[in-house]
Amino acid sequence: KGEYAELGPIQDGVICDWDSMEVLWHYILYEQLGWEKGEEETVLISERVLSSSKLQRELMTQIMFEKFNTKGVYMADQARLSLGSYGKVSGCVVDIGHGKMGVSCVVDGQLQQPSSESLLFGGEEFTQFLREAVQRRNGRQYTEKNLADLKHDCMEVCSSAQAYLSECESREEREHDLPDGTTIKVGKEFVQAGEMCFQPHRFGYKCMSLVDVIQTSISHTSIADLNMKRLLTESVLITGCGSVVKGLEQRVQTELRKLFPPSYNPSILRRPEYMPVTVPMHSAWVGGFIEAKLAFSQNQHITKYDYDEYGPSIVHRKTFL
Structure with a gap:
C-alpha cells in the first residue's frame, strides 16, 4: 500500500534488506494490526526452511525482541502451516510463491528437511x-x-x-x-x-519440471515406510500465488500418476467448499493463525525471559522448523 508497496526486502525467500524489512514490519504491526508502544503482543513468523539460514532466524528473533519489544516469538515452517490450514499433519506441499517454487514433505507434523526442493523460477x-x-x-x-x-x-x-x-x-x-x-x-x-512448470527447458531453464521435483521430494523423505510415502503422493497440496492458475491442479495430478507405480494414487488436496477461494493462496497464514492460538496458549514460544537468558541463538533450540 502506497510507499510500502515499493519495498522489496525479500528475494527468493531470503531477507536481503533488513532496514526495509523493519520498516515493513513496523507498518504491519503498529499501523495495520494496531499495536501500541509498550503494549506489544506475541509474533508467529513463518518461513521456508530451505530459503532461510541460522543467521537470518537469529536476526529476526533479535529484531522482534529488541526493536519491537514483543512478548514472545514462535517460528514455524510454511509447509507445515499450510497443511494445518487443511486439517492435515502429513502431505507434500508445493508452494508456488512470488520468488521461487518450493516442495517439501511433512510427516506427522514434522518437516522432512531432506525432502525440501526448489525450482529456479516462480x-x-x-x-x-x-x-x-x-x-x-x-x-x-x-x-x-x-x-x-x-x-x-x-x-x-x-x-x-x-x-x-x-x-x-x-x-x-x-x-x-x-x-x-x-x-x-x-x-x-x-x-x-x-x-513453464512442466517443460522448463522450452523456456531456457535448466532444471527439472515441477512434477519431477515433487517425485524427488517424496523419494528423499527420511522415512522408510512405503505406506507413508504412498500417503504423501495422495496428499499433495498446492499453495501460494500460483495455486489458483486454471488447470494446474489437474495437470499436476495427471503427470504424477505417470511417474508413480500403479499401486499409488497421486491426488491433489482440494479446498473444502466451506473455505474461501483465496485460502490456497494464503494457506500458510491461515495455518499460522490456527497454530498461534495453540502455541502461545501452551507456552511453546520463545519468551522474553528465554531471549534475555540465552540470546538470539535460543531460536535454534526452541522453534518448530
Whole structure:
C-alpha cells in the first residue's frame, strides 16, 4: 500500500534488506494490526526452511525482541502451516510463491528437511514472461496491477504436453477487459507461461519440471515406510500465488500418476467448499493463525525471559522448523 508497496526486502525467500524489512514490519504491526508502544503482543513468523539460514532466524528473533519489544516469538515452517490450514499433519506441499517454487514433505507434523526442493523460477518469472509478451503484442507498457489481473484472469495450464502444442497452434488473439476498464489483446502467451512448470527447458531453464521435483521430494523423505510415502503422493497440496492458475491442479495430478507405480494414487488436496477461494493462496497464514492460538496458549514460544537468558541463538533450540 502506497510507499510500502515499493519495498522489496525479500528475494527468493531470503531477507536481503533488513532496514526495509523493519520498516515493513513496523507498518504491519503498529499501523495495520494496531499495536501500541509498550503494549506489544506475541509474533508467529513463518518461513521456508530451505530459503532461510541460522543467521537470518537469529536476526529476526533479535529484531522482534529488541526493536519491537514483543512478548514472545514462535517460528514455524510454511509447509507445515499450510497443511494445518487443511486439517492435515502429513502431505507434500508445493508452494508456488512470488520468488521461487518450493516442495517439501511433512510427516506427522514434522518437516522432512531432506525432502525440501526448489525450482529456479516462480511467480515473478511468470509475470516477467507475460509482461514482455503482452507488451510486444500490444505495443505499450502496462502497470503491475494490470499484469497481476491478467495473470489471475487469463493464465492457464493445458491438460497435457500434446494439448499445449495444439493450443499454441490454434489459439487466436482476443481482447480481454481488465477490472479498471483497460482492454488488452491476449494470445497463446498465457498457456505458454503455465507450461513453464512442466517443460522448463522450452523456456531456457535448466532444471527439472515441477512434477519431477515433487517425485524427488517424496523419494528423499527420511522415512522408510512405503505406506507413508504412498500417503504423501495422495496428499499433495498446492499453495501460494500460483495455486489458483486454471488447470494446474489437474495437470499436476495427471503427470504424477505417470511417474508413480500403479499401486499409488497421486491426488491433489482440494479446498473444502466451506473455505474461501483465496485460502490456497494464503494457506500458510491461515495455518499460522490456527497454530498461534495453540502455541502461545501452551507456552511453546520463545519468551522474553528465554531471549534475555540465552540470546538470539535460543531460536535454534526452541522453534518448530
